[in-house]
């Protein structure tokens with residue numbers, strides 16, 4: 396009789412991976428951050444899953460998704476990857492890096508207007524600079540709230556020109572992207588067991604939703620007593636939650652696993668006033684992560700995720716005898732577009 400972890404890993408092995416991402420990513424203790432937060436009250440033992448260390452093109456959580464998703468592109472004989480995101484999107488930067496690595500062309504819709512540019516060099520530094528270096532062709536479009544519409548239109552235009560485009564959805568979020576994220580929990584379960592603990596919770600920031608969807612499906616199979624806690628960084632909790640449910644159900648079907656809607660916990664209101672707008676707690680979390688753990692967090696995603704985790708600790712959600720894993724999903728290049736916050 397197979398264990399539920401074996402059933403999940405056997406099913407995951409049925410999905411081809413390109414081997415682009417450096418996996419498994421490390422799981423490390425955050426002893427100094429734990430000691431610092433314990434000065435003001437009880438603090439659980441904190442760990443960090445280094446999804447910022449997935450390698451290619453400065454890494455991040457999308458590389459793990461792309462490792463699975465782009466197998467489809469190669470299988471289909473695509474010659475061009477098409478995706479999109481805001482000016483400082485980590486997702487499109489990782490698509491551009493993967494395209495460079497795979498010898499494919501890359502066309503990206505760059506959405507303007509989802510947020511006001513926070514600095515004068517917002518469009519020139521960080522991920523925007525890397526997109527150009529990786530050789531992507533950029534297409535400026537206005538943001539209208541439809542994340543995948545302009546990406547699909549661009550793919551149509553390229554197809555009409557005789558290209559063979561493969562569309563990578565906004566945030567690389569799809570059922571297959573979520574399948575990829577279920578593999579993270581299998582890694583965490585094995586690494587935590589080797590380190591002698593069982594995580595009480597896995598905390599991370601949630602946006603286009605497939606990261607959380609996959610973590611929820613993976614945790615049900617590998618760590619059934621571990622709560623997955625998503626921090627909503629889009630300030631759109633209904634939309635994010637609906638997408639976690641959608642991609643989670645899709646991934647569970649693909650992986651032949653159960654999906655339980657009650658497993659989805661999305662915490663709203665801890666990540667500033669709007670998408671891309673950091674608040675004081677985010678800036679403080681970025682400073683603490685850097686000073687105490689040498690982690691490079693960003694003001695849009697991972698810094699907000701850590702700020703959310705710190706808020707929950709300060710609200711006494713967990714006692715000191717618990718182990719909490721924070722998933723560092725990456726985003727470091729975007730930090731440079733917000734350098735004025737740290738002047």
Ligand SMILES: Cc1ncc(COP(=O)(O)O)c(C=O)c1O
Pocket residue numbers: 455456484485486566568600601602603604605606607696697724725726727
């Ligand atoms: C650095 C970083 N962390 C977290 C996320 C959120 O992951 P997801 O979109 O799967 O919810 C993103 C998405 O763009 C990201 O770039």
